[in-house]
Amino acid sequence: MLPNTPQQGTLADIASHRLAHSIVTGEFAQGQKLNEAELAERFGMGRGPLREALRHLEGMRLVKRIPNAGARVVVLDYKTMSDLYAVREALEGMACRLAATKMTTQEIDQLSRLLDAHEIQIKEEGGGVYAQSEGDLDFHYQIVRGSRNEMLMDMLGSEQYQLQRMCRFRTSRNAQRTYPALQQHRQIVDALAQRDPELAEMLMRRHIQGAWRSISETIAKEE
Amino acid sequence: MLPNTPQQGTLADIASHRLAHSIVTGEFAQGQKLNEAELAERFGMGRGPLREALRHLEGMRLVKRIPNAGARVVVLDYKTMSDLYAVREALEGMACRLAATKMTTQEIDQLSRLLDAHEIQIKEEGGGVYAQSEGDLDFHYQIVRGSRNEMLMDMLGSEQYQLQRMCRFRTSRNAQRTYPALQQHRQIVDALAQRDPELAEMLMRRHIQGAWRSISETIAKEE
């Protein structure tokens, strides 16, 4: 469902996926230097494909390359995360607006049932991980797909998606926002069902602003 | 001023810039196959750096790569351009909203003077190319910089900027929108000066919607 295809294509693609996973999950610390020869050895490939993978990761903003000085894992400081959420707010807001007119009624119903499943899951598990779970990402991705905008799907699916997951791995302990998050999801689906683009965009933007406020407070508390 | 640095770094970066230029200006037709060996020969370098450049261009959505089948210049059809402008509307709208609170008064004044220069330029040249000129891009880029959002600057500066230029090269004949465009720019600067984020975002979004409508009509007329 999610664009997480392990992919069996070229070595460069494999390296790209494995590296992205290692970076997002924190296996590679932020700011850590990525040695080409060492990684090529570990992945059992030459440095050529690995360099292409690094170039790709650079495009996804997961690593930062400095000519003649190698590549380092990006550092997700407060400013970077803040910037990321502003971009997400703009893009997902637009996606939601478009989805309000492009999604089929059937798809919207399906989205509603997805939320029902989430609600059950929350009640069973005590509901501590919803806003961070893959379920939340699923909801957002379905709406992005509903926008029928290839560029948005690419940006939010392949690129930002990873950065956002990285963001969550970094601040995975705050999870008390699960109930209001589900509530907001329901409101968004309602707006979609009413075919109200303005409202749908506004609600999605508020939803993401709320998520950022929650994460932001968590970070503040830790210090 | 614009992020058009010819750059004297690695061969891969040089190839990336030269390729981007050739693609944007139409020297390489849309959908044209890009032969690695031939391009490496032309640029006087090996295939290694060139492959890295292609990876980079793929990230910028200027080329589309298919594993084991090579890279082709992207085709800017109607749907793609429409998607592009929706993304631009979202991102530049957000940039303008942020700029309304982050730009210094001095910077806003400077922006106003930039528009004065544009107005003079229009009157002198009969004003047929403003909306397509580099001057318009300059205005937009200054606002994006004013957002102080690194990610937005990257996205709109390095990546989308090229696609948009390509878009304009493709439809360079419609230029009767120059006066309303300048007028809208003035309104936007006013909103920035009044420190009104909501209004600034709304005006920028309308401005871009107008640009898309203009381009869209031109394309329709051609067929």
Next chain:
DNA sequence: TTTCGAACAATTGTCGACAATCGGAGTCAT
């Protein structure tokens, strides 16, 4: 004549080795 298949040419994917560049250890002079 059409279609299926196999060899072939062209192009992409990959590797190993060499050249260029950067960072740091060590040393010498002030």
Next chain:
DNA sequence: ATGACTCCGATTGTCGACAATTGTTCGAAA
């Protein structure tokens, strides 16, 4: 003791050659 300079190790950047895959063309059989 401190600063700068030099040399050396390590890492990145680049190239050429080889392997693998694809698309094509030619030919033979139905």
